[in-house]
Amino acid sequence: GAVVSQHPSWVICKSGTSVKIECRSLDFQATTMFWYRQFPKQSLMLMATSNEGSKATYEQGVEKDKFLINHASLTLSTLTVTSAHPEDSSFYICSARRLAGITDTQYFGPGTRLTVL
């Protein structure tokens, strides 16, 4: 199977600090990774598309200077929440796109729960 990991699984930080979340594809290479956010009792919302070796593409309404994305290798993408505030508290989930023939499938990490005090 295709395994995607995230680290950390949960983090608590003070308001104004920055938090980095790592997303790794463990057994396949992923030129494209995606970052989602999920608030309580809501569905997943795509934040940005992370492409290896190039700038990320952000969804409308997502601040690129606040949510820094780096995809420096084919197996690692990072999301840094800068100057975090309580309203950034959420469940952050990444996915990695795996190509197989003419189709591709996204495999998701277990998620990172961020709590900003």
Added chain:
Amino acid sequence: DAKTTQPTSMDCAEGRAANLPCNHSTISGNEYVYWYRQIHSQGPQYIIHGLKNNETNEMASLIITEDRKSSTLILPHATLRDTAVYYCIVPTKSSRLTFGEGTQLTVNP
């Protein structure tokens, strides 16, 4: 993007088959249907996908109607661990997934 419609919730008895429907009437000829599920407080799990033929894997079966306007995900012998929100998604050309509300499947003992 092809929009999908799913029932909000469904119940199923443990050991019985769970049949989860999805309507995607605006799907185009080369768009695939993907199914994911999310167990509470976990990342979504890929289940299965298909284009027009029925598909089966170790987790489930996917039945797609001949006109491709709807599909049904079948869990042949549901267990309590299958309780989750199930999402039927037709990705965009850029592979972006749009998650709707999905179907909350509750498997009862």
